[in-house]
Amino acid sequence: LAKTTQPISMDSYEGQEVNITCSHNNIATNDYITWYQQFPSQGPRFIIQGYKTKVTNEVASLFIPADRKSSTLSLPRVSLSDTAVYYCLVGDRGGGADGLTFGKGTHLIIQP
């Protein structure tokens, strides 16, 4: 079971790009990296998933170096509504519980 380490919290300002890095030194060959976002009083929401190199969607980009021991979630031009907790999960894609273990997450606060 790969363990992840993320910053506890981060602050930034509207309009800036925010990068949140997650360490997962024990990632296994079959493991994927998945990021979720959670607002207060809501359940987590899937943001992006990747295996290696770079993945981009309409919400974020995910950068994964060749050794895959870390990953960086990049949020372009953040707004106040991006204030949330961001979770990095690592596990195989079989749908089992191993890939769906939430850590403490990163509390991102966006200021005007």
Place this chain on the structure above:
Amino acid sequence: EAGVTQFPSHSVIEKGQTVTLRCDPISGHDNLYWYRRVMGKEIKFLLHFVKESKQDESGMPNNRFLAERTGGTYSTLKVQPAELEDSGVYFCASSLLGGANVLTFGAGSRLTVL
């Protein structure tokens, strides 16, 4: 498309009482998960259904918790009898079979045990 629906949104009960939480997953999602967040703690996995079968219930805290998924559709999580430490938010999530850990979560059911 309707999302994952959980009921009730909030329940306040006394220690020793019984509470049943319900989750309606997205139609067609065979994977159904229950999670719990106790105040100040991380979101913890409770169990995983594939259709009506329990695939993994390693996260269930004790035998006061009973989860069912009748006919592979909606699921219920019963706590009987409830204890103070059961207070928290219970999340349900669902995904397609082979859905690659892309889960859709409900808004959660907050349980307060007095």
